[in-house]
Amino acid sequence: MSQSTTAADAGSTARRQFERIQAIIQEYGATESALIPILQKVQEEYRYLPEEILTFVATALDLPPATVYGVATFYAQFSLDPKGKFIIKACDGTACHVRKNTAVIKAIRQKLGLKDGEKTTKDMRYTLDIVSCIGACALAPAVVINGKVHGQMTADKVTKAIDELEAAEKGEA
Amino acid sequence: MTPVTNIKSPQELAELKQKALAAIENGCTRVLVCGGTGCMANGAPAVFEAIQKEMEKQGVKIKVDLLDESKEDAVRLGYSGCPGFCQVGPIVRILPSDTFYIKVSPEDAAEIVEKTVKNGELVTRLLYTEEATGEIFAKRNDIPFYRNQVNIVLAECGIIEPEDIRDYIAKDGYRAAAEALFGLTSDAVITEITESGLRGRGGGGFPTGVKWGFTRKAQNAKKYIVCNADEGDPGAFMDESVMEGNPHALLEGMIIAGYAIGADEGYIYVRAEYPLAIKRLKTAIAQAEAANLLGNNILGGPFSFNIHIKEGAGAFVCGEETALIASIEGQRGMPRPKPPFPANSGLWGKPTVVNNVETFANVPKIILNGAQWFRGFGVEKSPGTKVFAITGAVKNTGLIEVPMGTTLGDVVFKIGGGLRTGRDFKAVQIGGPSGGCLTKEHLDLPLDYDSLKAVGAMVGSGGLVVTDEDTCMVEFARFFMQFTQKESCGKCVLCREGTKRMLEILTKIVEGRAKLEDIDLLEEVATAVRDGSLCGLGKTAPNPVLSTLRHFRDEYLAHVVDGKCPAGECQSFKTYIINPEKCKGCGLCAKKCPAGAISGELRQPHTIDPEKCIKCGVCYDVCRLGAVEL
Numbered sequence: 001m002s003q004s005t006t007a008a009d010a011g012s013t014a015r016r017q018f019e020r021i022q023a024i025i026q027e028y029g030a031t032e033s034a035l036i037p038i039l040q041k042v043q044e045e046y047r048y049l050p051e052e053i054l055t056f057v058a059t060a061l062d063l064p065p066a067t068v069y070g071v072a073t074f075y076a077q078f079s080l081d082p083k084g085k086f087i088i089k090a091c092d093g094t095a096c097h098v099r100k101n102t103a104v105i106k107a108i109r110q111k112l113g114l115k116d117g118e119k120t121t122k123d124m125r126y127t128l129d130i131v132s133c134i135g136a137c138a139l140a141p142a143v144v145i146n147g148k149v150h151g152q153m154t155a156d157k158v159t160k161a162i163d164e165l166e167a168a169e170k171g172e173a
Numbered sequence: 174m175t176p177v178t179n180i181k182s183p184q185e186l187a188e189l190k191q192k193a194l195a196a197i198e199n200g201c202t203r204v205l206v207c208g209g210t211g212c213m214a215n216g217a218p219a220v221f222e223a224i225q226k227e228m229e230k231q232g233v234k235i236k237v238d239l240l241d242e243s244k245e246d247a248v249r250l251g252y253s254g255c256p257g258f259c260q261v262g263p264i265v266r267i268l269p270s271d272t273f274y275i276k277v278s279p280e281d282a283a284e285i286v287e288k289t290v291k292n293g294e295l296v297t298r299l300l301y302t303e304e305a306t307g308e309i310f311a312k313r314n315d316i317p318f319y320r321n322q323v324n325i326v327l328a329e330c331g332i333i334e335p336e337d338i339r340d341y342i343a344k345d346g347y348r349a350a351a352e353a354l355f356g357l358t359s360d361a362v363i364t365e366i367t368e369s370g371l372r373g374r375g376g377g378g379f380p381t382g383v384k385w386g387f388t389r390k391a392q393n394a395k396k397y398i399v400c401n402a403d404e405g406d407p408g409a410f411m412d413e414s415v416m417e418g419n420p421h422a423l424l425e426g427m428i429i430a431g432y433a434i435g436a437d438e439g440y441i442y443v444r445a446e447y448p449l450a451i452k453r454l455k456t457a458i459a460q461a462e463a464a465n466l467l468g469n470n471i472l473g474g475p476f477s478f479n480i481h482i483k484e485g486a487g488a489f490v491c492g493e494e495t496a497l498i499a500s501i502e503g504q505r506g507m508p509r510p511k512p513p514f515p516a517n518s519g520l521w522g523k524p525t526v527v528n529n530v531e532t533f534a535n536v537p538k539i540i541l542n543g544a545q546w547f548r549g550f551g552v553e554k555s556p557g558t559k560v561f562a563i564t565g566a567v568k569n570t571g572l573i574e575v576p577m578g579t580t581l582g583d584v585v586f587k588i589g590g591g592l593r594t595g596r597d598f599k600a601v602q603i604g605g606p607s608g609g610c611l612t613k614e615h616l617d618l619p620l621d622y623d624s625l626k627a628v629g630a631m632v633g634s635g636g637l638v639v640t641d642e643d644t645c646m647v648e649f650a651r652f653f654m655q656f657t658q659k660e661s662c663g664k665c666v667l668c669r670e671g672t673k674r675m676l677e678i679l680t681k682i683v684e685g686r687a688k689l690e691d692i693d694l695l696e697e698v699a700t701a702v703r704d705g706s707l708c709g710l711g712k713t714a715p716n717p718v719l720s721t722l723r724h725f726r727d728e729y730l731a732h733v734v735d736g737k738c739p740a741g742e743c744q745s746f747k748t749y750i751i752n753p754e755k756c757k758g759c760g761l762c763a764k765k766c767p768a769g770a771i772s773g774e775l776r777q778p779h780t781i782d783p784e785k786c787i788k789c790g791v792c793y794d795v796c797r798l799g800a801v802e803l
Binding site: 031032033034035036037039040067070071074075076077078092093094095096097098099100103106107110111131132133134135136137138139140142148149150151154155156159 | 210211213214215259260262404405406407408409410413445446447483484485486487488489500501502503504505506562564565566570571602605606636638639640644649652653656660662765767768787788789790791794795
């Protein structure tokens with residue numbers, strides 16, 4: 001169990017979570033070959049893989065928790081840490097690299113106040129993921145902000161794009 | 174759109190083909206907006222909507238359903254797959270005149286509809302202009318980028334609507350499957366593929382027919398076909414484009430393979446980074462099932478075949494076939510020793526054929542046109558074509574298909590249009606992080622499996638990343654090592670530890686902390702990792718290091734001995750300063766600096782705080798007076 005939540009909170013959320021997880025497992029079938037699709041679906045729901053859910057999935061699939069944990073930590077797509085509200089994916093494929101994505105990534109870190117190695121802002125607003133090639137090489141360097149691909153980015157353009165996102169948020173609020 | 178349902182025989186398929194073809198070639202105008210990942214990100218959906226609105230506004234009848242007879246004279250508007258020329262997207266193509274509009278924005282829609290769709294006139298400013306000569310090209314096939322290509326795999330990408338099975342059927346789609354299933358024995362199919370000389374397009378180059386033959390001979394009631402669509406090489410997106418632009422070709426290739434080896438089930442393992450490809454594949458599978466081209470008793474015959482999609486979860490090593498199989502089974506994607514080969518013991522221990530997307534997409538064409546036809550392209554030992562993704566410092570980026578054996582120089586200069594930066598050509602990285610680099614001396618080298626192998630490079634999946642003088646080759650090698658180090662699955666000690674140590678040494682070099690003996694150590698570790706790893710990832714991980722050491726050793730030495738980065742890329746050797754004599758204090762650089770490192774009074778020379786400077790170079794780029802210096 002994650003220690004950051006209080007016991008009472010954990011109790012009620014856990015129950016609600018497990019009902020949903022149960023439905024996901026039923027959808028894909030409780031077999032080992034369904035493990036990866038199940039974890040993908042769980043992550044889609046929660047934006048990360050909470051530890052207690054991994055244990056639950058292991059029990060349901062009759063697998064050792066170590067096996068499930070092993071799979072969850074093997075693949076880059078899975079995150080065991082909670083992610084921010086907005087997800088920025090900076091492509092680090094070769095084409096993006098050759099077209100100087102390092103400056104773009106540095107500018108994003110600077111803008112969000114992320115130190116080297118940090119992925120999520122303290123206010124849980126942004127997560128920066130450095131991802132492998134997203135196949136938009138002709139638009140290099142590419143950055144995906146909230147699922148939308150922004151092509152031919154520069155330090156300047158990416159800073160603006162984040163400003164625009166913030167402005168749009170404020171407009172809606 | 175009315176779905177195509179239950180085609181009961183090859184005869185019925187042929188009739189549907191005639192009907193669909195007649196509807197396409199009825200002389201009416203067709204507007205195709207590129208729906209590839211690149212153009213979609215570049216604003217194609219807005220262009221599509223604008224054209225649709227304009228057509229409605231200007232009273233042009235729109236046909237959505239190809240076989241809608243009430244709208245015979247209407248204009249058909251739809252999304253095509255990627256025509257490859259991503260650099261100039263969003264692309265709008267108008268048929269039958271084959272007008273090719275580039276960099277289209279929603280504001281152009283009114284003019285396109287008014288002039289081209291209604292009156293057949295050209296909007297000249299949207300046509301491709303060759304920069305060097307000023308020559309304007311109206312038709313796709315005249316543009317130098319396309320003129321020098323030969324399209325087999327990509328022939329239908331950009332012409333058909335990938336989400337409409339009838340478009341594919343009209344272009345002889347599924348006819349090869351029908352001919353194989355109803356007219357050829359399994360052995361005859363394998364013989365045809367073997368004689369065509371088709372080799373695995375995923376990089377290994379193993380003869381496809383031979384692989385199928387082994388799997389056919391393996392004794393087992395259950396066998397599998399697996400399509401490797403885990404295109405993990407950074408800088409490569411050809412399989413993505415085939416899946417997005419012509420997904421049915423892949424399905425048809427798999428059906429034929431299944432029939433040839435005696436499998437009734439297939440898996441496509443697609444990386445999750447390709448959401449659009451996954452969506453189009455799912456649509457294509459549903460359509461093929463409804464049409465009785467997949468599922469039980471295909472086209473009313475005895476053969477049954479089902480295809481499932483498995484989404485990858487982000488692991489480069491899963492491009493290795495045994496790791497991919499482990500991943501489909503729900504385990505960590507770790508390779509295992511071969512033999513046994515998947516042909517004898519693959520998915521769930523059953524005989525399995527693993528081929529990549531491009532290989533399968535070639536199969537229907539070979540069955541339709543024959544092995545000899547296929548041998549008419551390319552070179553003796555590598556027949557056919559190869560799709561390359563050309564990116565980096567070249568003018569025309571995108572996807573190209575050329576006969577095997579086309580020279581590197583032709584690809585970079587004739588098709589790629591030379592360098593976009595105005596700088597000199599330096600090198601091409603071929604085959605991604607597992608490949609090697611080719612330099613000026615290789616411009617006449619034919620690109621095929623054997624010629625590349627002879628110079629220590631490989632076709633790989635077909636990524637071509639062009640670099641110019643401004644790219645530091647040591648940093649380039651470090652970038653690839655960072656990638657393979659992160660992606661090493663950890664099974665073999667040499668790969669797991671070796672990639673880490675190589676990355677450390679390379680980092681030391683680009684940061685100016687290395688000694689001369691570090692280069693020797695790097696070479697030694699590289700050789701050890703190459704020789705001591707189980708799978709392709711480890712065996713080829715040292716390639717970028719070894720090939721840059723071979724061709725650009727002087728650059729390594731410059732970093733270590735002279736304390737210089739000849740390309741001027743490595744930041745440790747670089748400081749930005751503002752020349753107070755040139756600076757007029759306009760404040761533009763201070764405004765643009767993302768780090769807030771520049772300060773100064775208005776109309777007074779500004780200064781850069783080296784502590785805060787992130788060396789992004791924005792100030793250097795924006796200064797109109799050239800006051801920012803290195």
